[in-house]
Amino acid sequence: MSTATAVSDDVRRSAREAAEGHLRALVGPRDGQGDAVLREDQWAAIEALAVDARRALVVQRTGWGKSAVYFVATKLLREAGAGPTVIVSPLLALMRNQIAAAERAGIRAVTINSTNIDQWQPIQDQIQAGEVDVLLVSPERLNNPGFRDEVLPRLAATCGLLVVDEAHCISDWGHDFRPDYRRLRTLLAELPAGIPVLATTATANARVTADVAEQLGVHAPSASVEEGDQRPSRESSDEVLVQRGTLDRESLRLGVVQLKTPQQRLAWLADHLAEQPGSGIVYCLTVAATQEVAGYLRDRGLEVAAYSGQTDPDERHALEQALVDGRVKALIATSALGMGFDASLGFVINLGAPQSPVAYYQQVGRAGRGTDDATVVLLPQIEDRDIWAYFASLGFPREEQVRETLAALAESDRPMSTATLETRVELGRNRLESMLKVLDVDGAVQRVQGGWVATGRSWDYDAERYARVSEAREREQQAMLDYLRTDRCRMRFLREQLDDPEAGDCGRCDNCGGLTLSTDVSEASVAEAGERLARPGVVVEPRKMWPTALAHLGLDLKGKIAEGAAPGRAVARLTDLGHGQALRALFREDTPDGPVPPPLAQAVMEVMKDWAPEWESRPDAIVVVESATRPTLTRDLAEGLSRVMQVPIVGTWAIRDHSVPPRAGQTNSAQRVAATRRRGGLDAEVPPGATVLLVDDQVATGWTLTVAAAAIRDAGASAVLPLVLATQG
Known part of the structure; x- marks a missing residue:
């Protein structure tokens, strides 16, 4: 006989009566509406967790009462002598709301996250002493070496209930996939038998639901699926209740x-x-x-x-x-x-x-x-x-980039920081971190004190899956367009x-x-x-620090940039609502090179007029960044400024090595600095003590302007003022 059917009906009735009392404490009095009562679907989930010690995946609309399920289940489990509930929650705002709700029901809740590191040890002492009912942790904590190696095993051994909130984040088919959530597979594998698990989300289609179930260790043939308010089948305590309710929002x-x-x-x-x-x-x-x-x-x-x-x-x-x-x-x-x-x-x-x-x-x-x-x-x-x-371009990296990362780690005799890896792999910090987290969960790398190491385990690039995910994203975008047009x-x-x-x-x-x-x-x-929207002008903040680990690329640059550019100006961001539209059209790949369009030329002059009061001294000279893709545009911009301001163009930041592509290293600061230094050099007669206007067409990372400005300052300029038409940031 299974555990689920072994529990007597009297025990179930008693548990439900207690659950109703905990719900009333949680939600408080309802003006003129009588006492709160659990709906059948809510009780079905609570019963699966607190009575039958099962795993449950609950997909229910926002406002359905998912937090009530895990707080009421927590009260029942704690009264039965279980350990504290561990809730993995993605946002601090969500944690604050959950702690406030728990306190209303007399539940002692605490959180461990990146903002309260000084409280970690006292909180762990409280957990050990049995003084905590609910611990909320962010998914990022699960991959912190200290937390993962020291705190997580104890939690896995002693917790009474594990809750994964916003569980669609586990799935790379979902709209908000987060690699840190993949670490939950390890936590689930380490849970002792009989520890119930609840995963909740309001936004999961059938494919995401199936994928999350798989991540939870659930296999479709052994999962009982509910629709609406139907009761779950109880064939085995090992089975997982997959509950999908209506997603209508009547308000x-x-x-x-x-x-x-x-x-x-x-x-x-x-x-x-x-x-x-x-x-x-x-x-x-x-x-x-x-x-x-x-x-x-x-x-x-x-x-x-x-x-x-x-x-x-x-x-x-x-x-x-x-x-x-x-x-x-x-x-x-x-x-x-x-x-x-x-x-x-x-x-x-x-x-x-x-x-x-x-x-x-x-x-x-x-x-x-x-x-x-x-x-x-x-x-x-x-x-x-x-x-x-743009967001689609930030997907999982190409296989060769992943292999370069694994090779770099394998060749190193010590842990490599993300900053050091940036000098070896042409990926930006965020994409590199996300990729490493996925590789960590897959067992190919591990985060340790001091950075990352290769484990030596074989790893396969699942190109077919990544392609399917990309195709799914394209279908979702088309569906969004269809939503706009539907009658x-x-x-x-x-x-x-x-x-x-x-x-x-x-x-x-x-x-x-x-x-x-x-x-x-x-x-x-x-x-x-x-x-x-027609009001032009965006501040281009100067880079203030060189990227770390540039010595690995043969560059003796580190620390604070002592003599760099002053804050510059752009007409607009490419994403802006006003001039951004004209700039996006100007910089499309199929737009031919040509002079600055008159409306944008007028906007440039308005920017200069608004900017001038901030200058310590008026520009004495102009240096133009040579462009391989839009030479006419950039030169026309500089020559127009020269005519209007009566300031000479004294030279260029010239292309010296045409074999280095214009955007080489653009996704990675260290790589970009190295590529910019290889590609260009100053070809200008800079007057001693001059204030130089440095002109370019657009800025993406800011490193071309930074490297050029440092060279102009080394050549004797007292100040460098960058001016561009557009910024991508």
């Missing part, structure tokens, strides 16, 4: 507003944001857009703030609380304000479309929690596909993309007739938006 009203220009879209926000119910989020695809949009809306008298992964952690917390409290109308945010953010929001607006319907469903799920009615609006942009293409129910469209078998027309969206969205924008708002 959401979805709509799309198609407007032709960036000015009209900004104007729509200015004219209609105040009409939206309560407070909410305006999602943008780039950090630059959050700042630009927030600045414009604040100028129009709206209480908003920008929020992104670059926002200081303390400021992020304060902004989140301001949104929860309704002290701001909206946060203008990237997807950094996403998973697990718990607030009663009246609207979500997307300025630009995410690259998949699943990612979009994740974002719109921030609205409508605790409210009966919430508005969701999508304002698509022409440039969305360019941004999708069918929008909620049904999203639910079908998530393989919801109960998907049906919602009756609430703009296509169903339940939502009417105005496309009207005032002339005054369009004019002000146009003025805002």
